[in-house]
Amino acid sequence: MPFEWFVAIRYLREGRVQTLLILAAVSVGVSVIVFLSALINGLQTSLLKQTLGTQPHITLVPAELVARPLFAATTVAATTIEKSPQRLQSINQWPTVLEQVERVPGVVAASHTVTGAAFATRGVAEKPVLVHGVDPERFLSVIDVRSKMKAGHFRVSGDGVVIGVGLANLLGLAIGDKLRLSTTLGADALVVVRGIFDLGSKDVNERWVISTLRVAQTLFDLPAGASSLELRVASVFDADTIAQDLAERTGLEANSWMKVNAQLLVGLRSQSNSKVMIQFFVVIAVALGIASVLIVSVVQKSREIGILRAVGTPASRVLRVFLIQGGLLGLTGSITGCALGALFAKFFQTLASNADGSPIFPVELSPGLFAGASALAILIGLGSALLPARRAARLDPGEAIRHG
Amino acid sequence: MADAQPVLQVEQLVKEYGDGVVTRVLHGIDLQLQRGELVALIGPSGSGKSTLLNLIGLLDRPTSGRVVLQGKDTQGLDDRALTQLRGETLGFVFQFHHLLPAFTAQENVMLPAYAHAGQPSAAMRERAAEMLRAVGLAAKITTRITDLSGGQQQRVAIARALAHDPPLVLADEPTGNLDTASADEVFELMRRFNAERGTSFLVVTHDPRIAVRCARVIEIVDGRIAR
Numbered sequence: 001m002p003f004e005w006f007v008a009i010r011y012l013r014e015g016r017v018q019t020l021l022i023l024a025a026v027s028v029g030v031s032v033i034v035f036l037s038a039l040i041n042g043l044q045t046s047l048l049k050q051t052l053g054t055q056p057h058i059t060l061v062p063a064e065l066v067a068r069p070l071f072a073a074t075t076v077a078a079t080t081i082e083k084s085p086q087r088l089q090s091i092n093q094w095p096t097v098l099e100q101v102e103r104v105p106g107v108v109a110a111s112h113t114v115t116g117a118a119f120a121t122r123g124v125a126e127k128p129v130l131v132h133g134v135d136p137e138r139f140l141s142v143i144d145v146r147s148k149m150k151a152g153h154f155r156v157s158g159d160g161v162v163i164g165v166g167l168a169n170l171l172g173l174a175i176g177d178k179l180r181l182s183t184t185l186g187a188d189a190l191v192v193v194r195g196i197f198d199l200g201s202k203d204v205n206e207r208w209v210i211s212t213l214r215v216a217q218t219l220f221d222l223p224a225g226a227s228s229l230e231l232r233v234a235s236v237f238d239a240d241t242i243a244q245d246l247a248e249r250t251g252l253e254a255n256s257w258m259k260v261n262a263q264l265l266v267g268l269r270s271q272s273n274s275k276v277m278i279q280f281f282v283v284i285a286v287a288l289g290i291a292s293v294l295i296v297s298v299v300q301k302s303r304e305i306g307i308l309r310a311v312g313t314p315a316s317r318v319l320r321v322f323l324i325q326g327g328l329l330g331l332t333g334s335i336t337g338c339a340l341g342a343l344f345a346k347f348f349q350t351l352a353s354n355a356d357g358s359p360i361f362p363v364e365l366s367p368g369l370f371a372g373a374s375a376l377a378i379l380i381g382l383g384s385a386l387l388p389a390r391r392a393a394r395l396d397p398g399e400a401i402r403h404g
Numbered sequence: 405m406a407d408a409q410p411v412l413q414v415e416q417l418v419k420e421y422g423d424g425v426v427t428r429v430l431h432g433i434d435l436q437l438q439r440g441e442l443v444a445l446i447g448p449s450g451s452g453k454s455t456l457l458n459l460i461g462l463l464d465r466p467t468s469g470r471v472v473l474q475g476k477d478t479q480g481l482d483d484r485a486l487t488q489l490r491g492e493t494l495g496f497v498f499q500f501h502h503l504l505p506a507f508t509a510q511e512n513v514m515l516p517a518y519a520h521a522g523q524p525s526a527a528m529r530e531r532a533a534e535m536l537r538a539v540g541l542a543a544k545i546t547t548r549i550t551d552l553s554g555g556q557q558q559r560v561a562i563a564r565a566l567a568h569d570p571p572l573v574l575a576d577e578p579t580g581n582l583d584t585a586s587a588d589e590v591f592e593l594m595r596r597f598n599a600e601r602g603t604s605f606l607v608v609t610h611d612p613r614i615a616v617r618c619a620r621v622i623e624i625v626d627g628r629i630a631r
Contacts, residue, residue: 003518014506304504310463311564312491313519315483398463401498402454 004317007308008324015297022293023333026377029286030337031344033279034373038345038363040275044268046361048236051261054199056111056142056230057239060101060252062089088116090225097250098229104249106233106242111138112226114216120163120209121180122171129167130207131181133216142232145197145210151175152195156212162195166206181209187219283376287384290329294322294388298395305392306400319393326385327378334377338370409475411572411604412437412460417469419455429455431627432469439571440602442595444609444618452627453608454576460606461494461574462486474571491520495565495603497575497594503549503557503564509536510545513564535563539593555586562593566603573597575607579614587611 001009012019065084091097094112102110114133119126132139136156140146146154150165152175163173173179173193182188191211198205217223229252233239239256247254258265298305305318345363352360414435420428429452437443447453458464460471462478471478473493478486503512513532518524536545539559544552552560558578565573575594579587591614597603607618615621623631 001524003522003524006518006524010506303502306463307496307498307502307504308515308519309487310461310490310496311516311519312487313516314487317519317522396464398458398461401463401502402458 003313004320004324007321008328011297011301011321012325012328018293018297019329022289022329023336025289026286026329026333026381027337027340029282029289030334030373030377031340032282033376034338034341034365034369035344035348036275036278037369037373038341038365039348040271041369042361042363044271045364047264047268050200051264052236052257053148054143054201054204055257055260057233057236057257058107058231058243058246059255060091060097060229060231060246060250061227061255062091063251063253065089088114088220088222088227090114090222090227091229091252094226094229097252098226101229101231101246101250104242104246106235106238107231108234109138109141109232111135111142111230112213112228113139113230114213114220114222114225114227116183116216116220116227118181118183118209118219120167120171121182122173122177125171127167127170128207129181129209131216131219132208132210133213133219134210135213139210139230142230145199148197148199150196150198152193154197155194156210158212159189159191159215160194161191161209161211161215162197163193163210164205164208165196165198166202167209168193168196170206179209181211181215181219183219185219185221187221189215189219191215283380286333286377287380289384290326290381291384291387293329294326294385295391297325298322298388298392302392302395302400305395306397309395309397310401315393318395319389322389322392323382323385326381326383326389328381330377330379330381331374333381334374337377338373341373342370410436410472411439411441411474412606413470413472414456414460415470415472417456417459417471418467419452419459419464420467429627430459430466433624433627433629435622435629437572437604437606439604440598441620442598442605442607442618444607444615444621445624446609446612446615446621447624447630451624453624456624457574457576457606457608461496462490491516492568493570493572495568495570495573497558497561497565497573497578499577499580503560505548505550508546508548509541509552509560509563512549512560513567516564517568531567532563535567536560539563553586554582555589558582558586558590559593562590562597566597566601569601570603572604572606575605577608577610579609579611584613587614591617 065086098110098112101107111134116131118129118131120129134156136154140154145162154162156162167173171179175193175196177193179191179193180188181191217225233242240258243254243256308318309315342365345365349363414433417430417433418428419430420426433456445453459466473489476489478489481489504515507515510529510532513535514528517528533545536542539562541556541559544556549557549560579590582590594605594607598605607614609615621631622629
């Protein structure tokens with residue numbers, strides 16, 4: 001074993017109580033970091049998954065209709081210009097636009113849809129619904145409904161539709177039942193329920209009817225049209241940037257999930273910030289702990305350090321003896337800390353569980369988290385050992401031997 | 405003796421302490437030690453003995469004057485070079501509590517070589533054990549320092565000082581804090597090594613019984629050599 005390691009380990013073992021106390025402190029610190037990260041990352045992932053499970057990352061729609069005065073602006077003809085009513089319009093040349101946006105870097109899937117409000121009636125029951133006319137394969141690549149089916153299959157073809165569990169309950173619908181969809185334009189269509197899904201959102205489950213494109217085109221009087229393009233992007237937090245890019249390229253209005261869910265995003269960000277804040281203070285506390293223990297050790301051992309120097313130990317080796325002690329405290333503390341943090345997280349998960357025993361949200365314990373926390377602890381150890389180590393290396397041997 | 409070169413040569417050594425009020429501890433010391441000499445350095449407390457020993461041991465730097473070890477002038481050497489020279493040419497015997505308590509007798513003895521090489525070797529361990537047997541501690545080789553008596557600890561210190569066969573050993577009150585019997589044992593040990601190996605010893609002592617048994621006695625009073 002190299003000299004520095006030999007001496008460092010011996011010193012750590014010699015100062016048993018001090019070493020154990022500071023190891024406990026490092027462990028607690030690391031466990032807080034691990035636990036907090038696992039909890040908040042898990043929570044955020046599950047929130048995001050829930051949110052993005054029912055909406056495309058980016059939606060492209062035609063720009064709003066704008067009322068234009070008939071006269072030149074210099075002529076005062078009216079004191080107010082009313083906003084024109086918005087009716088559902090098709091995206092101009094949507095097949096070309098679809099092809100274009102699919103090629104934009106970062107976009108992984110695109111689906112053209114006709115989406116509009118309608119009424120669903122069965123017998124005397126009537127409910128307002130949102131009809132999504134889609135190309136099934138394309139739609140599924142943007143929003144995965146197939147894995148969320150509760151009954152039947154995702155069979156959207158001909159007059160077949162799939163609806164949410166909420167709507168099925170409200171109207172008393174089962175697989176194979178017929179349903180009438182009608183719009184304020186006076187158009188209506190008779191469709192058959194082929195599947196029932198549960199996307200985890202009450203609003204979506206009670207409102208969504210997914211039909212073929214053709215059914216929706218007929219209902220909303222948009223023959224061969226598409227009212228919106230829905231996209232999925234590779235990295236969800238890039239959605240805003242990509243949306244801006246798309247808006248410039250196509251002249252359409254591009255809404256990213258980040259804009260639609262601004263509130264959620266603010267929540268997630270402040271959660272992350274508070275996590276970083278707490279971890280920062282934990283790091284400071286751990287660093288101060290290690291540093292103070294090592295400073296005391298240098299003072300206690302200054303005569304021994306002087307003797308080591310007197311018998312020919314270079315200052316650089318003395319420096320390393322104390323750096324290694326700091327690094328070892330960090331490493332050992334991080335191993336027990338990771339185990340402790342994982343244990344806390346698992347325990348917490350069992351506390352916060354649904355009625356059926358499954359966790360409300362899974363804590364995220366990844367190898368990366370452990371590696372990161374350990375690397376951080378070792379760095380803290382080395383960093384906080386720097387000051388004491390330099391002090392030890394700079395001790396004047398003669399002085400240290402006589403007065404230490 | 406074949407090489408006439410002195411082991412130690414001290415010329416006009418001056419040491420001052422303090423920035424504002426300057427205290428001159430040593431007033432131009434001249435001193436020579438030949439190979440194989442056993443010299444006692446005596447003098448009252450505060451006379452500058454320990455300061456002189458620290459300067460000779462390269463643990464401190466003189467205000468002016470020169471320390472020449474084995475013909476090598478130490479003036480102007482940096483910390484690294486001083487450390488190396490110290491490790492190669494000098495052995496130290498301090499008072500008995502100047503061993504490393506966290507280590508065994510053998511580890512203490514091999515520490516200088518270990519610190520110098522960076523890695524331990526079987527030869528180092530064997531050499532340390534051999535030295536401990538030579539000072540009569542064959543049964544205490546793997547005993548922790550804290551479990552040894554004062555006299556035994558001081559014998560470990562001598563083994564450590566001599567393990568790398570230095571030409572000069574500096575001993576600062578090696579028998580201080582020891583009872584008479586142990587003090588005699590320790591001194592006899594030094595005299596034996598001096599006779600058998602020709603190692604030079606410079607021994608700072610308060611003990612007149614030790615001083616009279618040395619071939620040469622240097623007395624320092626008020627920072628000057630009195631005799």
